[in-house]
Amino acid sequence: MLPDTLGAGLALLTPLALGFTALGVFFGLIIGALPGLGPLMGIILMLPLAITLPPVAAMGFLIAIFVGGSCGGSVSAVMLGIPGTPLSAATLFDGRPMAQKGRAADAIGIAISASALGGMLGGLVLIFFAPKLAGVASRFAPPEYAALAITGLLAIVVVSEGSLLKGLMSGAIGLIIATIGTDSFTTGYRFTFGNYNLLDGFNLVAIVVGLFAIPEMLVEIRQGGLTDRPTVEPVRPGFRGLMLTLRNWGNLLRSSAIGSFFGVLPGAGGVISSFTAYAVAKTIAPKNAGYGEGAEGGVVATESANNSTVGGTLVPSLALGVPGDASSAVLIGALLILGYFPGPQLFVQSPDVVSGIFLVYFFSNIALLVIGIAATPLFVWVLRLRKAYLIPTILLLCVLGTFALQASLFDVGAMLGFGLLGIILRAGGYPLAPLVIGVINSVGLAGL
């Protein structure tokens, strides 16, 4: 039914809708690249403006922020070794080593291209299979989610560099951290120690930003040369990243399929999908592919997966009214405010709006490719700043970004605390990524 109505949706693709979609991508890229902030914050900030627009322009604007924000985190992951959002935590594995080898522009180009292409593939899934896939997703119950979570935990084995035992211990710490908060089934409090700030556990953003940013900054300081001006070759906009991504077309298709699958399942999300896609890509690749040392395929896998998740997430959101994550919950809220009820009846009563939304989603990925590539020199320019300016600025952004989550100083304290934990773990040779995998898979395990 849907492809038949695409023509009607096309009529809603006005210059206003396209313009705001492009603007949303640019804003999303920026807010995603700033540590701590991310697509959710961007969507919430722009919601009051969006709901004054016509429905397709409004949803295009917000969805584009989601798309750009999901990719923006990779920019800081590559350049600074700090994932701007938890979505890009897995991009550190190979994106950062690529930059350290002087291939920052390639890494960013691949990240943007893979994100855009992955997003488009997720869009195709959305356009052609939304109602059917929503039916499948609705049959997923706690046992299935628990099975997925256990599978997700297996990724620890793949991403643990060095000692597997240390990787598993790091993952176990993540699982323990995730037990803090209120049990959603019994409403009992676990390990809150009477502190009301812990009633919902630790915020994932505070965990990821603290864990990766603080130790990385410490390493940079210890390396010295704080006032030296780094010599970085100027970068011209180009589509080399796109070519490098297309060279990994098998990986791209597979990782996008993984991302779309996880997106369709409410609650799974882009973080799990990017780690899973990376684990699969690394396992399948030949041993000399150099995963973990700057392999292009690693960046392709993680970034195509987390952006195709956005398309997948829109499936249950629009077809069932069940949000896949917090960002899509706000998108549903925006749709409600605009006067449209997501769910099967939306497809019957307003097929033109649904088609329009699908098309702006698709267009936002095209805009991501163009705007992202064009802005790459700007991103790389940041690398030319002296460390004496760069490090305090990044730390300030980490603090502001984390504070902005809930206007909470406790979250800032937690971020710094996880920074200390990250320093200790790194010093002991314990990998940090398994800890994040432990935290994000705990939700599914709670369904056991």
Place this chain on the structure above:
Amino acid sequence: MRKLAKLAAVAMAVMVTPAMAEDFPSRNIDLIFPWTPNASMAANQILAEAVGEELGVAIPVISTPGAAGTKAYMTAMGRPADGYTIMDAWVAPLVLQPVLGKADWTYKDAVPLHAGVSNAFSIGIKSGDERFSNLQELMEYGKAHPGELRYSSGSRNNLPHMVIARVLQSYGVVAQNIPFGSDADAFQNLKSGEIDFSYVNVNNWQQDQDAVDVVLVMSDLDESREAYGGAPNFNDFDRDFGLSGLASMGWDWWVVSPDVPQEKVDVLRKAMAAAVTSDETKEKIRALGYVPLPWDYDQYHEIVGPVQEQLGKMAEALAWEQEQLKKLN
């Protein structure tokens, strides 16, 4: 000299106070929302826009979930009492958690600005279910098959569970509550026939009206009935469920800390009253399936007071349900 200093201090206070009220608000006011983003947040976003326009500042809605709203309540009340933090106080953090012994405040400890919105809960069955087509038949079936009916309220021991338990108790029906991670999951499982009836919120129902028949809107507000397409509510049954007013549904008031200076409270009250009673705002809220609540701050105790007592009865109904199920097993 001491007298002179005191006089100067009083003079300063007199000079400063009106200026403070005039200048307020001079920056954004945070609205602390106690759940993860959802339709209720959208409803309050509409209110926040309208109140913000009245005040000339933005009111960002900050989602602060945790422990059925308790974290948000403590966060809001722990902020400086300067009028720049408003708590979006839903029934759970304001009244229910204290009734359950999980919070040490009462609704009397908060200062109301104005009532907000209500989303009435309802009981739904799968459309075309051959065993029952209305509440009476559902209850008769439940009585004839004690402990066999499976229903869900999303997570267990939440407000919808308490309300449904109270309704079931009034009919003497014993059924099993199956927990799901969210009410949306429960709705999906109702549609697929995994459970026999379920708590249905207005947004879930509006998303797929043909799939589920609402057999009881748990409210005595006529507007709530309208939100569910005219389905029967408490007023349509010749039976006292012991659930009148606001007790049986999700609703909120915007409140502030009791330490906020009166002149600032007055400014906020005036703005919220104007926003909530504006036809445009009411229309937008109704379009979401929510009911704008008309009560001003001076009706707070009269409206919320009886809720506490009724929630106590509902907690007893939960205990009754557990006891009856134990007997059957």
